[in-house]
Amino acid sequence: MHKRQIVTVMGLAFFVACSTLLLSANAADKTETVSKEADKSAEKIAPQKRIQFEQDKAKAHMQELEERMFRLSKLIQESQPEDAARLLLGLRKAREQLILDRMGEASKMLDNLKLDQANKEQKEILVLLEELKKLLLTADIGLELKLEQLRKLINSRETLNKLLKKEELQLSNTLDQQKKQENKKELKALETSEQRNQKSAENLEQQLREFGAGSKGICNSLAGAGKCMGGACKSLGESKPKPASKDQKKAIEQLSKAQLETKKLEDQLRSEVEALVRQRVMDQLQDMITQQKQIRDVTTKLQDRVAQKQKQALVAVRRLSVSEEKIIGLCMEAIELCELTQFSLVLPIALGAVQEQMEFVNEGLLHSKADKEMINDQKQIEADLQALLDAMIEASRPSNKQGGGQCKGCKGNRNKLLAEVKMLRWMQYSVHQRTERLDREIDKKQISETALQERINLLTTRQKEIDSITGRLHSMTCPDCLTGGE
Structure with missing residues (x-):
């Protein structure tokens, strides 16, 4: 019974996504015709009203989907915990x-007849629904849950960093008040700020408790910081800035400790996934090449x-942009995964360069461009993606003393470093090719001043990124890796 309900939920997700896709297409096709139809007989139903009716139906189905995901997750929590986690994660994402x-x-x-805006909004909704559909159908929900945990942990660490800076500012202002007389108004304001910091620490502690035993040390540090902030609040309320500053210093120590522990847990999660x-990124690269x-x-x-x-051919080429947009979506997913897990310095920037070409x-x-130049650009994207995939395959090769690839100094995998360098070289070559192409377009006067400046700015940004990554990669690499010692 539960299996059937899960399938129904998945099917509903498909239906909502397809409905929105059709709506997006309708809104695009009828943008020009609606204004003409609006002037016709009022007895006829305006096209935008029909599309709006379908949009409202899609919204109702989405609401039903959210309700079913919640009810079913509760129903199967004990018998099918993995599917329950999948449904709750999907619900949380949707909300x-x-x-x-x-x-x-x-x-x-x-x-309101804002069809261009509606079309754009529907396309963005469709992207979100596609992501939700993939999440509900993914075979590896364990990985998705860990990635979601990692995203939350990163957000928590960023919140913690801001809280630490606020408490340091509190301490600085409290120390200033120790030198002044008749400053009850200022101390009252500091007390209010300290209360806000204490509340933030308590909220953050509550959020991190869901990580279980792994976050116990972090939560203890945050609880300690909150307690010290409470002491500082009391002292500031009694116009005693000196004891308040001592509690604030202790709170900063506890927050700094929580910060280090959070980073450690974050690194541990990254290592696990x-x-x-x-x-997954290699699979996505292969999918992009195939498509x-x-x-x-x-x-x-x-x-x-x-x-x-020929009209039909021109329309057919325009429709290919839908497929190209899906490849761009895959590329963006791969970039987000790279940036989230930080397993490569170069790959997200390299993929960003390929995305620009897409x-x-x-x-x-x-x-409706389908000339030789367009076909060559498509071939170049395929070649670029293949080069990145080959580098990733090389980076995935295990290192050991017998098989090679292990640095004699840091004992790390030199195959990963070699793959990063190969991707850097590809990036530099890509920028060089695009610069030469721009030169040819300038010589033939095939580019406007505005487009020229945009392309120059883009190439300048990419070159700066290459320079920056090269420096970072060099600073992170041990001397033995650089000399090639195995």
């Missing part, structure tokens, strides 16, 4: 991303017909 609210906003935009995330080749094959077949300005291709497809 954090305000999918239901955004569907309501899209409906209002349609009602690194291998699985590497494999990009499929788009190129279709573009090649349509090339001659597009050159003849967006350039997507823009061309939207304008």
Whole structure:
């Protein structure tokens, strides 16, 4: 029975995603026609009203999906804890991303004939629904839960850093007040600020308790900091800044300790998921290559017909942009995973450079471009993705004394360093190629002043990133790794 209900929930997620996709397409196709239809007989139902009705239906289905995920997760909590965790994670994601609210906003935009805005909003909702669908259908929910924990831990550490700075400012202001007389008003303001800091520490402690035994030390440190802040509040309320400053110093010590422990737990989580995330990113790269080749094959077949300005061919090329946008979405997911787990310095920046090229291709497809230059750009994306995938495969090779790849100094995996350097070299070559291409366009006067400045700024940014990453990579590498000693 429960299995059937889970399948129903998954099916509903599919239905909501498909409904929104159709709405997005309708809004795009009918943007121009609605204004014309609005002038016709009032007896006819305006196109935007029909689309709005479908949008409201999609919103109702989304609300039903959220309710079912919650009820079913409670029902199967003991018998199927993994599926229950999957449903709760999906529900939390949906509510954090305000999918239901955004569907309501899209409906209002349609009602107000803001079709371009509604179309854009629907596309963004669709991306969120696709992510939700993947989450509900993923085979490895354990990895998703750990990644979600890692995201929360990072947010908690950032909140903790801000709290530490606030408490340091509190101490500085309290020390200043020790030198003054008749300062009850200022001390009252400091007491109020200290109470806010204490509340923040308590809230943060509560959030981190869900990490279980792993966060026990952090929670104890935060509890200690909160207690010291409470003592400082009392002293400030009694116009005694000197004892308040002593409690504040102790609170800062406890917060600093919690900060170190949080970073340690964060690194531990990253270590646990690194291998699985590497494999997922490699799978995503392979998917991007496969899909990009499929788009190129279709573009090649349509090339001659597009050159003849055949209407059906022009429309078919424009539709390819939907597939290109999906590849861009995959690329963005891979970048987010890289940045979240920090298993590579170079890869997220390298993927960002490839994504720029994908967006350039997507823009061309939207304008029904299917010439030799477009096909070459698509081939270049495939080659770039393959180069990054090859480097990742090399980085995944294990190191050992017999098989090679192990540094004699730090005992680390030199294959990972070599892969980073290869990706850096690819980035530099890519920037060089794009610079040469820009030079050719300038010589042939094929680019406007505005576009030229945008391209120069982009290339300058990429070059600075390469310089920065090279320096960071060098500073993080032991001398034996650099000399090649095994």
